[in-house]
Amino acid sequence: MRKSHRVICLAAVILCVGVLRAQEGAGTPGSQPQSRMTTSRLFSCELPSSWNAFEEEDALGAVFHSLGPDDPTASYRTGLSVRWVEPEQTGYMEPKKAVALMRRSDRAVRRNATPVLPMRVAGLLARIFEVTETRVLPLERLPAGEKVIHHYVAVIPDRAGYYVVRLSSAREVYLDFHDDFRRCLQTFQPFAR
């Protein structure tokens, strides 16, 4: 076989493999991430397409919520929230202090936090940690038992304010959402800049 033919064959094989892999990825539409943009245009990040997202204004300011699947006991739904915190808002505190207080342990709910890890998110220096706490769930329904809730938290300072990204789920399933959280951070794009 000529050398040029070999190159063509190799290129064809690479192309086929590429096409097949692309088809494989498209074969699971439920889990295919897609970019979502909040109505306030404060940020954008990729989230699983099957999650229900909306934005609202609560007593602390604008917040973006995205709701995922139930946990195995159907007591707590996995969800991701993004808040933009700025000095003018009710209850504002500096990001460093906010991180310290969010990580503070609480014996009543057996709250514990992992050490803070730095991570570069959209060119900003984010602080990432995990928190676990125990809650009686389902909320105000019976039978209810103690369940551990896991939070992935990222605090992303940006100019005078900062974003708080939190993905909460039952501890039984929190590893299933690790990639979703990472993907959101990797694709996170603040629009407030």
Place this chain on the structure above:
Amino acid sequence: MAAENRNISLIPFIHNCVVMRRGFFICWVGLCLGMATGVARGQDAAAQALYSVKAEPLSDIDSRLLLKARYQVQPDGTVLPPDVSTPVVHADMPYIVQRLESSQRLQVLVQIDLILSKSQGEKNLTDAERESIRSLLRDNWPILTRKSRKDFRAYFSLRELEKMDQVPLPQASLAEQDLKDQEAPPVPMPAPPSPAPPVLPASAPPAPPTPAVSAPPAVNLPAAIPAADMPQVQAAVAPSPALPVAAAAIVSTGTTAVMVSTVTVVAPITASTAVPAALPPALPGLGEVAAAEFERFLTEAPYGREGKAMLRLIAQYAPPFARRRVLNDLMTLFPRIALDPGRAGDHAYSRLIISPKASASCVLTGGAILHEQRKFLGGSVMLLSRSSGTYAAAGLPAPGLQALQTEAAPIQTQNGAWGQASIYADGSQSVSFSVEAEAGYLLAELMRFDARLRGWDASAYAVETVARDAQWLFYDTLIAERQADAFLDPQTRESFQQWLYRPAEYYDDLLQSLTASRNGTVDPRKAGIAAVAEFDRQSLVDCNKTAAAQTSFRGLAARQARAGMLSDYEGSGLYEPERLSGARALPQAESGLAMTPVSCRTDLQLELDALPKSEAVLKEAVAVERNWRRERGETHAEKP
């Protein structure tokens, strides 16, 4: 007439038998059938006969009750219901009397309750109060049940009792299925009540047979009493409108038209017996209610002592935006407040029940069962329902915990973290929530009732946010006053403290808990107001598809909820694995989880139209909370 007809039809038949000498057997069978038909016709005729006080006199008290209820006795002895020209038929009279007696019994009990509420306690009654109770009881002794008589024996001397007990007890209740509903037909909310008469099904059973009545003492009623001279009985405890009067209805059954008299008694209505918070065409106002005015209302309101204590706390400590709504609703509509774990179902603290008859009840559980699982390192707590219905819904019997058995006695009672707790030999505990904690949950339920009433319930998440804001602000004021939060049970305290010190996490957790299938209060696809609007607009495009998707979604949520509940039971160790497998194998329909499709276009459009109201109330509550946090000067995530 019936007897004559029967004789006329029998003559040729007997003649045929005798003259033609055809088989005696056939003759006798025919004769027997003829007689039987005649007897049945005679009975029907008797059932349709009009009641006459001359033929069957009523007892003193029954006559008095009939007059009170504006029944009129005609000169011929027949009895005319109020505002109806058809006299009462014989078969209906026992039911009418029973209803009147039942209503009177309740009125007496409410009046006694009022006297006791105003007093310094049953043991410290003044002479006047004691005499009022004695007088009430003496006048109504003949209609009091055996249990009531026993409960009130202490008010009389033995000699008095001996004399009073000569009056026989009231007769046992008639079969409930035979009693006709005297309330107005169901009214869909929030439409105004419809005065349409009840429509009876074509297969409506004929009038029930007259039950055996013990011979009452004879009494002569006045021949006719003009309606104007009737004693007007006002509601004893609260102003309430008279129930509508239903007219006689004609039900066609095939070729025969049967007159069915639907008797509706305009009985003296007490708020406790006949004020089911029916939604009025005009909504209650939203003006401020003065403390003195509400206190005056409470004095005569149809609520028990505990209910009144909770309402007093609400009036005193609820945030203004909630207080205004709740007090006006209460003073206008008297929603029922009941302590009934059975009706609360799987709700841990409280439940708002709005029945198809447009009546509202706030049901409080009063407590729960605590089951502690001890493990090698520590243990975990499980809260269980006191209602056997909750277990039945999951296809399981109630677990064999002593705290769930009525005959078991606690070995110890203590005031622990969960409040007043009765501890049983097997370690299970029955805990009771404090009045203050329950008042907070009652306030939240009354806010949900207001949402339904005033139509700002298009967004379930908005309703929950507002109701819970009111509850937490109420607790905060109460705690500031009492300088302690010991009245909160651990679960409520956790939620309250989270709202107080970590509000961002609180709102995330609230949303994720309310949208979980086990709670099911909020549909995850339409959680926020913008999400509801978007969902409804998209759904309106293809209603059939929406209805199918909705049914499928609800079915899936119900299956997940049931599986989750069984999984929790499995972890509790309360049931054998075989029992749980059996429950899992039960079809969904048997567990009462079958879903129906939504009525699409109208519902969606109504929901869309109501969204601005939801948004306005939510904004009001958010502004209140924001100001409160600003005034408090605390930052979120800050805990002392």
